[in-house]
Amino acid sequence: MEKLLGGTPTEIPQVYKERSPVFKADKIKTPLLILQGSVDAVVPPGQAEDIVKTIREKEGRVEYVLFEGEGHGFRKSENMKAALEKELAFYEDVFGLKKAA
Template identity: 45%
Template sequence: ADPERLLITGGSAGGFTVLAALAFHHTFRAGASHFGVADLAALARDTHKFESRYLDRLIGPYPERADLYQARSPLYHAHQITCPVIFFQGLEDKVVPPAQSEAMYEALRARGIRTEYVPFPGEQHGFRKAENIITAIERELAFYGEVLGFTPAQ
């Protein structure tokens, strides 16, 4: 792979992986986070009941290990992200609420990092409407084209 053209994309926990990779490493030229986790403590507090204790096994009990939640949350390390990032978010998402993507987007925008936020009204955790899936794919490719200097085929 061309190290100057590496990109990273993922959704939900994969979106967390995108944001963590960009916050803690400088390997990628750009990233796309689809309904990704930016703040682990907020996820532990705000997600729906089914997912509410999910992170206890992965990180530690919350709030007792709030230090680990903050240390591993991309939002608290957004100042280390130096490459463009696009965010895709369902506005009815109860698993990873829109505030996660919105906070990360604002943190990057405030620093002048190339970023974009694409909200989808009526969508939840993952996109189900065909037109929104198409929009997300096309917008992600166009974003990469802008970053890497190519025009996607129509």
């Protein structure tokens, strides 16, 4: 494993914990859309689902979409399109925008 943050999670666990959104999800107040790949090795689905659970427990607004067979960054054109459409719909709803005709 590369030493991304000055060391591995085993060597410097406090740095990883301080920088991980998983441990800060209870502070999220802004509406959040999570678009997740089912085989993401960088941010495993379980971590995203933990964030979703925490936000929902705090009665925050979060939407979660899992894309089967995708990793960290989508590769399938149909999933890229669906993700962009979901993102646009999310913004339209959150900001109260009307869809263009």
